[in-house]
Amino acid sequence: MSEKLQKVLARAGLGSRRQIERWIEEGRITIDGQPATLGARVTPHQALRVDGRMVPAHAIQPKPRILIYHKPEGEVCTRSDPQGRATVFDKLPALRGARWIAVGRLDFNTSGLLLFTTDGELANRLMHPSREIEREYAVRVLGKINEEMLARLKEGVMLEDGPAHFDAIVDAGGTGANRWYHVTLKEGRNREVRRLWEAVGVQVSRLMRIRFGPVQLPPHFHAGRTVELDDDAAAALYEHVGLKPPSPPKTKTKPLAAKRVRDQRRKRGRVETPRTESRRRGGRTGPRR
Numbered sequence: 001m002s003e004k005l006q007k008v009l010a011r012a013g014l015g016s017r018r019q020i021e022r023w024i025e026e027g028r029i030t031i032d033g034q035p036a037t038l039g040a041r042v043t044p045h046q047a048l049r050v051d052g053r054m055v056p057a058h059a060i061q062p063k064p065r066i067l068i069y070h071k072p073e074g075e076v077c078t079r080s081d082p083q084g085r086a087t088v089f090d091k092l093p094a095l096r097g098a099r100w101i102a103v104g105r106l107d108f109n110t111s112g113l114l115l116f117t118t119d120g121e122l123a124n125r126l127m128h129p130s131r132e133i134e135r136e137y138a139v140r141v142l143g144k145i146n147e148e149m150l151a152r153l154k155e156g157v158m159l160e161d162g163p164a165h166f167d168a169i170v171d172a173g174g175t176g177a178n179r180w181y182h183v184t185l186k187e188g189r190n191r192e193v194r195r196l197w198e199a200v201g202v203q204v205s206r207l208m209r210i211r212f213g214p215v216q217l218p219p220h221f222h223a224g225r226t227v228e229l230d231d232d233a234a235a236a237l238y239e240h241v242g243l244k245p246p247s248p249p250k251t252k253t254k255p256l257a258a259k260r261v262r263d264q265r266r267k268r269g270r271v272e273t274p275r276t277e278s279r280r281r282g283g284r285t286g287p288r289r
Helices: 005-011 017-025 120-127 147-155 192-199 231-240 257-267 274-280
Strands: 029-031 048-050 066-071 101-103 111-117 135-142 157-159 162-164 168-173 178-185 203-212 226-228
Touching: 005 017, 005 029, 005 048, 017 029, 066 231, 101 120, 111 120, 120 231, 135 192, 147 157, 147 168, 157 192, 162 192, 178 192, 192 203
Parallel strands: 111 203
Antiparallel strands: 029 048, 066 111, 066 226, 101 111, 135 178, 135 203, 157 162, 168 178
16 A cells, blocks of 8 residues: 655654655655655555665554454444444554554454454455455354254355355263354354354354464453454464564664763763762762762
């Protein structure tokens, strides 16, 4: 995605947007070796220079972010809802110069793991059917289940939009008429888990996504909360879809002002200790009383 040049450079901390606009007018900024113009848009793959100095790529493109969100029941997976219902975007951290992209959807009555990222390519690969990313759900069903039903669900049943099946079904226990199962599939069709169980005559009373690819919903992680993936977990997710993990931003620590002054004096051959500097000023070196 392209962005306005002054917005990119301001986000990198090189100056305010108005300052950068003046620099553009003064011819101090180039894009791929050509003088920049007001209103120009740039991508992270272009070479930007200010006064002849290259702007580092990590400054142009901020490090991508990835969030885990525990969606509660009763929220919709859209940015705004005509009916005024709560959306999954309402509780996400605010961003500057980027936007959250939801990786897939969960229906209104389904809770659990939702991934959000600022990296469009990562989101696209995670959602593309050709990648066959596993989704795991904890599902509570109402009614008696027999081995024949489970076998049909794993072999495949015909739905309105084509055949579907679970790749794995694990009995997770339960009491009375309700029983829990963990089911896994590699696609994300609308209400697919519910429709599969309904196809064998079983009603789903609760549904929660607990895993998406290598990312698990953290234990004891309350609904409505978010947590950001650490560098190791993010790198594993990138590698899972065949992408190179983003490099961590390089930071340079600026020397303290006092150190810069001492360095300048050292170059001039005047190295002063705190004691000699205090004597030169006529001050005291000990603590004041």
